[in-house]
Amino acid sequence: xxxxxxxxxxxxxxxxxxxxxxxxxxxxxxxxxxxxxxxxxxxxxxxxxxxxxxxxxxxxxxxxxxxxxxxxxxxxxxxxxxxxxxxxxxxxxxxxxxxxxxxxxxxxxxxxxxxxxxxxxxxxxxxxxxxxxxxxxxxxxxxxxxxxxxxxxxxxxxxxxxxxxxxxxxxxxxxxxxxxxxxxxxxxxxxxxxxxxxxxxxxxxxxxxxxxxxxxxxxxxxxxxxxxxxxxxxxxxxxxxxxxxxxxxxxxxxxxxxxxxxxxxxxxxxx
Amino acid sequence: xxxxxxxxxxxxxxxxxxxxxxxxxxxxxxxxxxxxxxxxxxxxxxxxxxxxxxxxxxxxxxxxxxxxxxxxxxxxxxxxxxxxxxxxxxxxxxxxxxxxxxxxxxxxxxxxxxxxxxxxxxxxxxxxxxxxxxxxxxxxxxxxxxxxxxxxxxxxxxxxxxxxxxxxxxxxxxxxxxxxxxxxxxxxxxxxxxxxxxxxxxxxxxxxxxxxxxxxxxxxxxxxxxxxxxxxxxxxxxxxxxxxxxxxxxxxxxxxxxxxxxxxxxxxxxxxxxxxxxxxxxxxxxxxxxxxxxxxxxxxxxxxxxxxxxxxxxxxxxxxxx
Numbered sequence: 254x255x256x257x258x259x260x261x262x263x264x265x266x267x268x269x270x271x272x273x274x275x276x277x278x279x280x281x282x283x284x285x286x287x288x289x290x291x292x293x294x295x296x297x298x299x300x301x302x303x304x305x306x307x308x309x310x311x312x313x314x315x316x317x318x319x320x321x322x323x324x325x326x327x328x329x330x331x332x333x334x335x336x337x338x339x340x341x342x343x344x345x346x347x348x349x350x351x352x353x354x355x356x357x358x359x360x361x362x363x364x365x366x367x368x369x370x371x372x373x374x375x376x377x378x379x380x381x382x383x384x385x386x387x388x389x390x391x392x393x394x395x396x397x398x399x400x401x402x403x404x405x406x407x408x409x410x411x412x413x414x415x416x417x418x419x420x421x422x423x424x425x426x427x428x429x430x431x432x433x434x435x436x437x438x439x440x441x442x443x444x445x446x447x448x449x450x451x452x453x454x455x456x457x458x459x460x461x462x463x464x465x466x467x468x469x470x471x472x473x474x475x476x477x478x479x480x481x482x483x484x485x486x487x488x489x490x491x492x493x494x495x496x497x498x499x500x501x502x503x504x505x506x507x508x509x510x511x512x513x514x515x516x517x518x519x520x521x522x523x524x
Numbered sequence: 525x526x527x528x529x530x531x532x533x534x535x536x537x538x539x540x541x542x543x544x545x546x547x548x549x550x551x552x553x554x555x556x557x558x559x560x561x562x563x564x565x566x567x568x569x570x571x572x573x574x575x576x577x578x579x580x581x582x583x584x585x586x587x588x589x590x591x592x593x594x595x596x597x598x599x600x601x602x603x604x605x606x607x608x609x610x611x612x613x614x615x616x617x618x619x620x621x622x623x624x625x626x627x628x629x630x631x632x633x634x635x636x637x638x639x640x641x642x643x644x645x646x647x648x649x650x651x652x653x654x655x656x657x658x659x660x661x662x663x664x665x666x667x668x669x670x671x672x673x674x675x676x677x678x679x680x681x682x683x684x685x686x687x688x689x690x691x692x693x694x695x696x697x698x699x700x701x702x703x704x705x706x707x708x709x710x711x712x713x714x715x716x717x718x719x720x721x722x723x724x725x726x727x728x729x730x731x732x733x734x735x736x737x738x739x740x741x742x743x744x745x746x747x748x749x750x751x752x753x754x755x756x757x758x759x760x761x762x763x764x765x766x767x768x769x770x771x772x773x774x775x776x777x778x779x780x781x782x783x784x785x786x787x788x789x790x791x792x793x794x795x796x797x798x799x800x801x802x803x804x805x806x807x808x809x810x811x812x813x814x815x816x817x818x819x820x821x822x823x824x825x826x827x828x829x830x831x832x833x834x835x836x837x838x839x840x841x842x843x844x845x846x
């Protein structure tokens with residue numbers, strides 16, 4: 254019970270909170286303005302003029318399309334692997350108690366708790382030791398590993414809300430294990446899995462640190478952007494790609510939020 | 525909603541026919557031996573994480589005990605502590621010290637900026653505003669990391685919006701004065717430690733806001749009122765009531781800000797000076813120098829620091845706030 258209903262916040266707190274939120278959002282909005290600037294060589298502000306020609310230029314760049322296609326393929330397959338592994342793990346951890354349960358949760362969380370560079374260099378050195386050449390699958394291997402935790406978190410939260418008596422009722426009514434899974438468990442956890450999958454996709458699509466160690470010469474969208482940041486060749490194209498990336502990651506996040514907003518734990522609070 | 529979804533439609537038969545054959549046999553087997561089902565469920569994720577992740581971490585640790593032959597550049601696969609000896613050279617200790625100082629400052633600044641947002645969201649925001657605050661933190665958290673760094677490159681560039689804004693406000697002398705300072709200054713903000721610091725704070729700030737907010741949500745509002753009824757000034761209420769209760773959340777958030785700063789190599793490379801951070805040292809050792817043993821030994825530093833950090837955080841009850 255709160256007795257402070259209707260009470261408004263002190264002015265100083267309001268200003269500090271508003272400034273904090275502006276600090277978080279204005280830089281991203283700036284990207285949208287720069288995508289339309291006519292300036293090619295520098296980051297001059299205010300933009301000398303506005304144009305949409307860079308969208309056409311970017312559209313005709315094969316390297317951007319190749320990077321995009323690689324990123325989407327990697328994200329899709331990593332998400333699929335993470336969905337299977339994360340759900341299995343969440344089901345096992347939340348439905349039963351067994352020895353080493355805590356260790357399993359730690360194992361799942363570790364790839365994201367340790368700095369990405371450690372995951373990256375660890376995989377890189379393992380590939381070197383085992384003489385595995387870089388390929389599409391080495392990228393997927395890394396991405397799936399840290400995507401598991403996102404699916405796992407969402408699924409565990411949903412399993413916690415789902416009462417075990419529903420499963421028992423289903424069994425009592427004569428459904429076998431597979432039928433119970435198909436008709437009772439799956440409909441209950443479907444939105445949580447979808448949300449987890451969305452977040453995993455966004456995480457993989459955006460990941461750069463681990464990817465630099467596992468990609469070799471291949472370019473995903475973040476690696477393409479990183480190259481442009483270090484050695485800028487075509488700034489306007491980079492501006493447009495940056496804007497598109499913001500929009501592409503925005504949609505899954507909003508969708509994941511929408512799917513899980515009425516729960517006690519909303520998707521995405523842990524990255 | 526879950527019940528609706530779970531119930532078959534009215535037209536469907538209420539009881540599904542039991543499935544016989546192999547499927548039924550498996551279902552019966554799992555019912556009689558739940559341990560077997562558990563094992564089958566756990567096996568794929570544990571194998572994947574165990575082999576791919578833990579295996580790689582061991583490969584990494586193993587490599588840190590190898591050494592590089594300085595003349596041939598080949599890696600000598602014999603157990604030695606020589607690489608760790610190299611790690612303790614003054615130049616490398618400098619890198620470690622610089623990174624840890626940066627991580628501590630970034631953590632402190634994020635906590636200061638995060639607190640008002642978290643407190644407002646936890647105590648005053650209701651309904652629609654609450655959702656707005658939540659998305660307001662969530663969207664920057666999930667926005668592309670590189671795009672965020674890129675945005676700051678645009679902002680901090682010499683010809684960028686910040687210089688323009690300060691020029692309009694006739695405050696350019698403040699910027700010039702700051703840039704002429706030793707250590708924190710530089711030619712422009714985008715090639716100074718100040719720039720690196722701002723970008724780190726920006727990128728990791730949402731990681732601090734969420735756990736602090738979670739901790740503050742659990743502070744009953746009447747506790748704050750009781751404190752002021754008993755005559756405490758807002759400052760006293762903050763330092764004696766709110767802050768101690770928010771501390772586990774702050775520590776939980778600092779795990780992220782600290783760990784992420786320790787391991788990052790992209791931000792200081794794009795916005796910063798030529799002096800290295802741990803992440804950059806790792807990257808250049810494994811890449812251009814081809815000295816994977818030293819790179820591996822370097823990564824042991826953040827692992828050890830974070831190990832101690834997590835141990836301390838656990839003692840302060842930070843994990844309950846996650």
